[in-house]
Amino acid sequence: MYFSSDNSSPAHPKVLEAISKANEGYMPSYGTDPIMDEVRARIRETFEAPEAAVYLVATGSTANALSLACFCPPWATVFCHRNAHIEEDECGAPEFYTGGAKMTLVEGPHAKMTPANLRRTIEFTGRGGVHNVQRGMVSITNVTEAGTVYTTAEVAELAGIAKEYKLPVHLDGARFANALATSNASPAEMTWRAGVDVLSFGGTKNGLIGVEAVVIFDPAKAWEFELRRKRGGHLFSKHRYLSAQMLSYLEDNLWLDLARASNRAAQRLSDGILKIGGSSLIHPADANMVFPALPRALHRKAMEGGAKYYIWPGNQSLDGPADEAVSARLVCSWCTTDEDVDGFLGLIS
Template identity: 65%
Template sequence: MNFASDNTSGAHPAILEGLTAANEGHLHSYGDDPITEGVQAKIREIFEAPEARVYLVATGTAANALSCAVLTDPWGAIFCHRNAHIEEDECGAPEFYTNGSKLVLVDGPDAKMDADALARTIAHTGRGGIHNVQRGMVSITNSTEAGAVYSPEDVKALTDVARRYHLPVHMDGARFANALVAAGCTPAEMTWKAGVDVLSFGGTKNGCMAVEAVVIFDPKRAWEFELRRKRGGHLFSKHRFLAAQMQAYLADDLWLKTARHANEMARKLSEGIGQIEGAKLIHPTQANAVFAALPRGAHKRANAAGAYYYLWPFDQSLEGPEDELLAARLVCSWATTPEEIDAFLSHLA
């Protein structure tokens, strides 16, 4: 009963099999190998983007911060939601990689930027010319930190605003697969067809060990990305081991299957919570995370039974009245089982 995050699970067995298969013999290092080339071709195919350039790194923070650094100058604002991962959970990595750009925060429910709020925020930024931080780029997290999903239309509404100001758009897709299967669209529809320039395409949270692809739809930014990746220490020498994970992840639609499973588990969990006396959802369950307020007594019972997850915000206390509502974040992954959920619900109830 571990719902702390989708990164507390291990890797899907197919990923480890992929690594083992890739381990034979000598291969050129630094990405000049057939496994890497195959993965790049496969991602271009999946995204219907024959011109796209694809790079692999091992962490989501690296994927996001490097992406930002190629999309904005140091004096450019990065417009993102107030609760975006790049704002709240990366210890200033975007500021470090961009050499000091400013994240300018946009509001909206369920950690989704509202298009009007984005437009107002951009309009308000950089009006004073040389004295101000300039308008730099937009970053969209899909699925969001609150478990919500932008549809392609939602994305388009934001990128339309960005285009009005000639701003490039990044999508933080650490949970891209969860968003995609929830939206029921194609990878292309969710990204470049909706106006996204660079995608952090997550693998780690959805069943890999440690790999994310950065998909750069406009190839003219690619060489700068390569230099920044190397300079950031993110170019693997035995690159095959990044590529092999991604290869296995994409083979036979594993990535879609694991995401579908995680989303289904979240829906099951969400529905179960909906039937608990006094419980209520605080965000809609659209991907693989459930945000729900539950009576403290329920939390105490679940904790006592060994369930592991975060109160949200996490610095709340289990000490206090039994019937007071405390919010929690409950994340499902490829490894979550229906049995775990049933057991968990039985403790809550």
Template identity: 55%
Template sequence: MYFASDNTGPIHPRILDALARANTGYAPAYGADPLTAEVVQTLREIFEAPEAAVHLMATGTAANALLLSTGTAPWQTIFCSRVAHIHEDECNAPEFFSGGAKLTLVETVDGKMTPEGLAAAIEAEETRGVHGPQRGPVSLTQATEKGTLYTLEELRTLSDVAHRYGLPVHMDGARFANALAGLGCSPAEMTWKAGIDMLSFGGTKNGLMGVEAAILFDPARSMEFELRRKRGAHLFSKHRYLAAQMQGYLEGGLWLEMAGAANTACQRLADGLRDAPGANLMFRPEANIVFARLPRATHRRLFEAGAQYHLWDDTLDGGPEDAPLAARFVTDWSADPAETDRFLSLL
């Protein structure tokens, strides 16, 4: 009954196999090895983007902060949702890597920026000459931190708003595979065809030990990115082990298989929660996260039985027993249906 996060599960055995296969003899360091070249090529093919610049690193925060700082001046402001990971959960990493850029929080519904909210936020900036911050990139998260998905239409609309002002669009794809599995579209459709300029392509939350790919669909700033990565101490010397994980991830569609399993587990959980007495879902669960309000007494019972998940915005003892209390449940590729059923039986 472990729904705390998708970064608490094990890695897929095929990833370990890939590491073992890569572990023979000497290989050039810092990404000059053949495996890295191969993985870059594979990602370009998967994204139908033969020119894209693709770089690997170990953490999602690094991918986000490095991409967002590339091409961004420190006197700009980055537009993102109020609940964006880059705002709430990265300890000022975007500010650090950009040299002091600001984040402008955009009106958000169900974890998603609205086009009107984004346009209003952009319009409100850069109205004071050199006095206020200048407009910078737009960053959106797919799947969102609330477990919802932007439709392709919504992505295109937001990108259009950004591009109308000449601003690039970044997608935080920490749960890219879950989103893709949810939408059932192609990687290209969910990114550059919808106007996404830069992508943090996550692997860590979906069965890897710690590998993310930063993809710049326009490779013009690839060298700047590489220098930022090195300066940020995110260039791995034994780079083949990042590449091996990513290779194993992509091979045979393992990444989509794992994301599909996580999403299915989430649906099973969400269906049970939807039917549980006193429970109500807070957002439409479209990937591998479900938020629900449950009575405090129920939470207490679940925790006592060993369930693991995060309460949200409040504490167990912060109100009356029958008052509903929000919680977040996340599933991963290794979720066991029996465990989910045991959890649901406790409701």
């Protein structure tokens, strides 16, 4: 009953097998390995983007920060939701790698920017000319930090507003597979066809040991990304181990199968929670994260029974009236079982 994070789940056996196979003999370094050639071709095919530049890094923070740095100058700002990962959870990495670009926060329910708020915020920015930070780019998180999913139409609407102001668009897809599994859109429809210029394509939260892809749909930015990756210390010498993980992820659509499994587990979990008296969800459970509000007494029972998850936000306490609602975050992974879910529901029923 481990629902703390999908980061905590094990790697898929096929990933370990691929790494073991890649470990045989010698292979060129720094991303010139033949496995990376296959990865590049497979991602281009998957996204229907034959000219896309494709690079691998080890962490989502790196993928996001380097992507933003390539498209946003130091004197500009990145428009993102107040609860976006690049705002709340990157310890200033985007600001650091861009050389000082600002995050300008856009409001919207359930961690989703609304088109009206995005337009209003862009319009307000840079009105004082040289005295103000300038309009830089838009970043969309999908799946959001609240577990909600932007539909393809919603991504396209936000990106369309960005394009009206000639702003590039970044999509933080740490859980991109989960968003696709929910929406049934194609990778191309969710990204470049909707107006996305650069994608952080996640794998670590979905069965890999540690690798993310950066997919740049404008190949003119490729060389700059390579330089920034090297200068930032994120070019792996034994790159084949990153390549092997990503190739195994893409083969036979493993990445989507794993996302569908975690989404199904979260749906089973959310459905079961809503059948329990005094319970509710503070955000829609669109993908693999569930944010329930439960009486404090039920949280105590669950944790005493061995369930692992976070009270969310963390400034709440398990000390207090037993019937008072306390919210939490539970995250399902590719290997969350029906037994895990039913065991948790049994504790709080």
